[in-house]
Amino acid sequence: MKTPYYVIDQNELDENFQKLKLALETHWSNYIIGYSYKTNALPWVIRHFDRLGCYAEVVSEEEYRLAQKIGVEPDKLIYNGPIKTKETFLEAIRNGCVVNVDSHRELDWLDELPQEQRAVGIRVNFDIEKMCPGQSQCPEEGGRFGFCYENGEFARVVALLREKGVRIAGLHLHTSSKSRGLDIYRAIAQVACRLQREFRFKLDYIDVGGGFFGGLPTKPQFDEYMELMAGILTEEFDQRRTKLIIEPGMAVIGAPVQYVTTVIDVKDTQFSRFVVTDGSRTSIDPLMTKSSYFHTFQRQGSNPAVPKQIICGYTCMEHDRLFVAKDEPALQPGDQIIYHKVGAYTMCLTPLFIRYFPDVYVRRSGTLFNVREAWTPEDYLTKSILEE
Ligand SMILES: *Cc1c(COP(=O)(O)O)cnc(C)c1O
Numbered sequence: 001m002k003t004p005y006y007v008i009d010q011n012e013l014d015e016n017f018q019k020l021k022l023a024l025e026t027h028w029s030n031y032i033i034g035y036s037y038k039t040n041a042l043p044w045v046i047r048h049f050d051r052l053g054c055y056a057e058v059v060s061e062e063e064y065r066l067a068q069k070i071g072v073e074p075d076k077l078i079y080n081g082p083i084k085t086k087e088t089f090l091e092a093i094r095n096g097c098v099v100n101v102d103s104h105r106e107l108d109w110l111d112e113l114p115q116e117q118r119a120v121g122i123r124v125n126f127d128i129e130k131m132c133p134g135q136s137q138c139p140e141e142g143g144r145f146g147f148c149y150e151n152g153e154f155a156r157v158v159a160l161l162r163e164k165g166v167r168i169a170g171l172h173l174h175t176s177s178k179s180r181g182l183d184i185y186r187a188i189a190q191v192a193c194r195l196q197r198e199f200r201f202k203l204d205y206i207d208v209g210g211g212f213f214g215g216l217p218t219k220p221q222f223d224e225y226m227e228l229m230a231g232i233l234t235e236e237f238d239q240r241r242t243k244l245i246i247e248p249g250m251a252v253i254g255a256p257v258q259y260v261t262t263v264i265d266v267k268d269t270q271f272s273r274f275v276v277t278d279g280s281r282t283s284i285d286p287l288m289t290k291s292s293y294f295h296t297f298q299r300q301g302s303n304p305a306v307p308k309q310i311i312c313g314y315t316c317m318e319h320d321r322l323f324v325a326k327d328e329p330a331l332q333p334g335d336q337i338i339y340h341k342v343g344a345y346t347m348c349l350t351p352l353f354i355r356y357f358p359d360v361y362v363r364r365s366g367t368l369f370n371v372r373e374a375w376t377p378e379d380y381l382t383k384s385i386l387e388e
Pocket residue numbers: 036038039057080081174176209210211212247248249250251344
């Protein structure tokens with residue numbers, strides 16, 4: 001099969017997903033799982049999560065329309081983020097979607113709905129760094145989403161919504177963190193309880209967002225996250241009345257995806273040995289933030305070890321270097337390097353740079369099915385106008 005390509009291991013994906021469901025059934029059986037489109041919106045992937053019973057968690061007009069196009073039921077969407085368009089915002093509320101407000105203009109748009117249709121959740125901005133020192137993404141400047149609890153903005157929004165006769169149906173507490181640790185979810189559940197005590201809501205749901213680990217044996221397990229949160233939420237909420245919404249992305253699509261590449265050449269210079277492959281760092285680490293990757297080799301033969309081989313990608317950028325193999329058998333053309341756990345924030349962020357989108361296969365019970373053909377120059381040209 002022609003490399004490079006991604007492989008989605010469906011059996012692994014499904015088994016991991018069942019663990020997530022079991023954890024929810026066990027600890028808070030009244031729940032919704034919203035699959036985070038932005039994490040990987042490959043059409044096969046979003047359809048598969050729809051078939052598994054997930055809602056579509058979308059954060060733009062495009063994602064909202066994409067969900068409708070692939071057949072998601074009109075009310076099985078969770079619409080988040082600060083850049084919703086007015087048309088889709090109002091439509092989503094009319095359709096009975098879960099809609100969490102995250103900007104002032106949305107509060108104004110609510111005036112256009114008849115009184116009985118007015119129901120939204122509120123995205124909460126709170127000081128996660130104070131509760132979990134060293135674990136938040138922006139320790140100095142704080143998070144930028146939601147309405148701030150500490151400066152009184154959240155309370156003003158609650159008062160305004162009540163004045164407008166808008167029912168506050170839920171709280172949205174998604175917080176992306178550096179740690180993805182249990183502390184983050186303890187803090188989220190505590191904030192939900194604190195707000196409930198202070199504002200006496202009648203909530204349909206607590207949406208704790210995504211940001212979990214999943215499918216990694218050395219990291220927190222779904223059961224631990226859910227047990228921890230349920231133990232705290234139960235102080236203020238009744239699981240028969242209030243749903244727990246989670247919005248996983250990475251935790252459900254990160255681990256079961258691999259990226260398969262082939263060595264195409266080996267070159268020595270005065271300084272180093274470079275192993276050129278047909279894959280690219282942009283395909284598994286588009287933001288160029290990681291320094292190591294889970295990987296395995298599939299070798300043609302057994303060569304003696306060499307002290308240092310620098311594994312490189314195809315992009316003709318000097319820093320498209322994936323990793324250094326130290327004291328490993330010499331790689332040769334035809335050997336494969338397979339990267340593991342690369343399903344989140346990869347395919348969807350890969351640029352159309354030098355080469356185009358690669359093939360994607362699904363592996364089910366040992367057989368591979370193509371679910372996205374590699375893009376060709378013809379695909380690249382669609383929508384472009386060569387001469388105006
Ligand atoms: C990105 C995002 C998610 C998913 O985050 P993961 O880290 O991929 O689990 C869920 N909800 C919201 C609102 C997001 O922005």
